[in-house]
Amino acid sequence: MDDDAIRDLFAGLGPISIRRMFGGKGIYHQGVVFALQVNGEILLKADARSAPAFQAVGCRQWMPAGRKGRGPVAMPYWSIPESAIDDAEEMTLWARRAYEAGVRSIKK
Structure with missing residues (x-):
């Protein structure tokens, strides 16, 4: 996805x-x-506050391979809910949840 498409997604x-x-x-x-x-x-x-909502709608957590054969590592990023891809209002709700999680991670 190019930068303009990303900007449109999160407009x-x-x-x-x-x-x-x-x-x-x-x-x-x-x-x-x-x-x-x-x-x-x-x-x-x-x-921890928002991940259950992602899980409840069937999103996948990003789990890249760990270093030196340690297996996958769970990261605090999740796939976008399918229902939000073509629904700008719903996408905005999920983007706000993600932004709020980002703000909370800074305050720790």
């Missing part, structure tokens, strides 16, 4: 910035990373 959240990171892209709102693009997939940030 309901407000202005975003996109920076290269982890061989992909970090997606920021008001200076807070709330999403990543990894291997062409957009992933939304979650935490």
